Amino acid sequence: MSAKVLTLNAISKKGLARLPEGYSVGNDVAEPDGILVRSQNMHEMAIPASVLAIGRAGAGTNNIPVKQMSERGVVVFNAPGANANAVKELVIAGMLLGTRNLIPALRFVDGLEGDDESLHKQVEAGNKHLVGNELPGRTLGVIGLGAIGSLVADAAIRLGMNVIGFDPEITVEAAWRLPAQVKKAGSVEEVVKHADFISLHVPFLPATKDLINAERIKLMKKGTVLLNFARDGIVNEPAVLDGLNEGKLHAYICDFPSNLLRQHPNFVALPHLGASTEEAEENCAMMVAEQLADYLENGNILNSVNFPNIGMPRESQWRLAIANANVPNMNIHNMLNKSKGDLAFTLVDVDSTVSDAALKSLAGIEGVLRVRYLPAV
Numbered sequence: 001m002s003a004k005v006l007t008l009n010a011i012s013k014k015g016l017a018r019l020p021e022g023y024s025v026g027n028d029v030a031e032p033d034g035i036l037v038r039s040q041n042m043h044e045m046a047i048p049a050s051v052l053a054i055g056r057a058g059a060g061t062n063n064i065p066v067k068q069m070s071e072r073g074v075v076v077f078n079a080p081g082a083n084a085n086a087v088k089e090l091v092i093a094g095m096l097l098g099t100r101n102l103i104p105a106l107r108f109v110d111g112l113e114g115d116d117e118s119l120h121k122q123v124e125a126g127n128k129h130l131v132g133n134e135l136p137g138r139t140l141g142v143i144g145l146g147a148i149g150s151l152v153a154d155a156a157i158r159l160g161m162n163v164i165g166f167d168p169e170i171t172v173e174a175a176w177r178l179p180a181q182v183k184k185a186g187s188v189e190e191v192v193k194h195a196d197f198i199s200l201h202v203p204f205l206p207a208t209k210d211l212i213n214a215e216r217i218k219l220m221k222k223g224t225v226l227l228n229f230a231r232d233g234i235v236n237e238p239a240v241l242d243g244l245n246e247g248k249l250h251a252y253i254c255d256f257p258s259n260l261l262r263q264h265p266n267f268v269a270l271p272h273l274g275a276s277t278e279e280a281e282e283n284c285a286m287m288v289a290e291q292l293a294d295y296l297e298n299g300n301i302l303n304s305v306n307f308p309n310i311g312m313p314r315e316s317q318w319r320l321a322i323a324n325a326n327v328p329n330m331n332i333h334n335m336l337n338k339s340k341g342d343l344a345f346t347l348v349d350v351d352s353t354v355s356d357a358a359l360k361s362l363a364g365i366e367g368v369l370r371v372r373y374l375p376a377v
Contacts, residue, residue, distance in 0.1 A: 001296065002024070003024070003033040003034060004029045005025045005029065005034045006029040007027050007029075007036050008027070008037040008040040009036075009057075011036050011057060012281050015285020015286045015289045016289060018285075018290045018293065023293075034051065034052060034055065034292045035051055035054045035055070036054075036289065037054065037064070038056070039063060043064075052075070052295070054069060054075075055077040055078075056078045056079070056288065058079060058082075059080050059203075060078070060231070061076055062231075066305060066306050070306045070307075070343055073323035076307075077295070077302075077304050078304075079283070079285075079287040080147055081147030081148070083277075085151060085279070086280035087201075087275060088148060088155055090229055090274055091155075091199050092156075094253035095156075096135075097268055098250065099133045099134070099135065099138075099225060100132035101130045104265060105127075136161065138162070138196040139162040139194055140161050140197045141164050141166075141195030141197065142156075142164070143198065143200050144200060144201030145170050145175075145182075145201070146171075146174050148201045149167065149201035150179070163181065163182045164185050164191055164195060165182045165184065165191070166184070189216065192220050195220075196223075196225065198212075198224060198227065199227040200212070200226075200228045200230045200235070204230070204232075208231075209234065210235070211234040212226065213236045213239050214239040217243040217248055218248070220248055223249075223250040224249055224250060225250050225253065226249055226251070228256070229254065232256035241261055244266050245264075252266065255269070255271075255273060255274050256269060257271065294311075298314065299319060299320075299374050300312070300347070307343050307345050308338035308343070310336060310345050310347060312347045316349040318350045318354060318373075319373075319374040319376070320348045320354060320359075320373060321347055321374055322345070322347075322368060322372075323345055323369040324345075324368045326342050353375070354373055
């Protein structure tokens with residue numbers, strides 16, 4: 001098929017190269033079949049009725065109106081794990097920033113005045129106040145053991161650290177990926193009680209809002225370093241400020257600047273650099289472009305945030321792809337059907353062409369959100 005793909009941000013050329021030849025791709029494409037996006041806010045955007053799928057070149061989909069798209073039968077893809085190494089490296093850098101007092105050290109040097117001899121004397125007199133700790137033997141607590149959390153855990157173990165982790169919804173795939181040395185905790189509270197460093201790797205959901213709050217900060221060891229390269233809303237900032245002022249937290253290192261915290265000397269904020277590497281941007285774009293193309297061409301779904309993963313090798317030239325509400329009597333017998341929450345998806349290969357009348361009849365069934373006819377090219 002010859003599809004049209006609208007790009008809302010600068011998408012890596014390596015990613016766009018994964019789209020089939022013949023696709024019309026650009027930032028001014030009218031009536032697109034698919035959209036590729038990075039950070040642009042789509043909530044106020046008039047998303048064309050022609051759109052079948054949206055691919056987010058990254059993990060989070062907060063900038064996409066997923067609920068509205070689900071009601072229209074539009075599949076929303078993301079690229080989980082494609083930026084995992086980039087975030088992992090920043091977490092390691094964050095631990096070093098916190099435990100070796102590197103930011104106060106830089107500020108100290110910036111404030112030095114005088115000739116070289118004077119600088120030398122000031123350094124020798126002042127650096128004793130910047131003594132830090134080494135990482136081996138210290139305990140890292142990881143909350144969220146997906147693609148990023150497992151890489152962080154592995155890197156910490158290689159640095160000689162002990163690791164304790166918690167994830168109530170860990171997948172089988174993630175469990176296999178997790179290093180055997182990671183001690184499994186039974187709760188967030190167990191992690192925060194025993195860790196010298198705490199690194200957060202969970203999505204921002206109603207259940208994770210203020211995951212780190214005043215009650216959990218009180219349970220922490222004195223001098224804990226808190227790292228947040230996930231989402232700002234999972235940390236309660238007033239509680240963190242109190243923890244910093246009381247010395248319960250030695251430092252809060254994150255990827256999200258904050259007016260409330262920015263004046264505190266032990267608050268370090270980076271400008272959302274977690275996935276800001278050329279490699280991560282390329283990996284995300286390549287992954288999501290391939291997923292978008294496979295859906296447009298074959299109806300297969302991989303890494304969707306609203307529809308179930310579903311994939312089936314073609315056994316004939318003619319295929320139907322049906323998105324429907326996951327309600328009783330909606331699943332089609334002897335077809336490959338998967339459900340995810342309130343939504344379901346069905347793929348069926350047939351032995352002959354499908355008439356317009358049959359397609360219209362299927363689309364008219366209550367609960368069917370979208371019917372697509374996908375004859376092989």
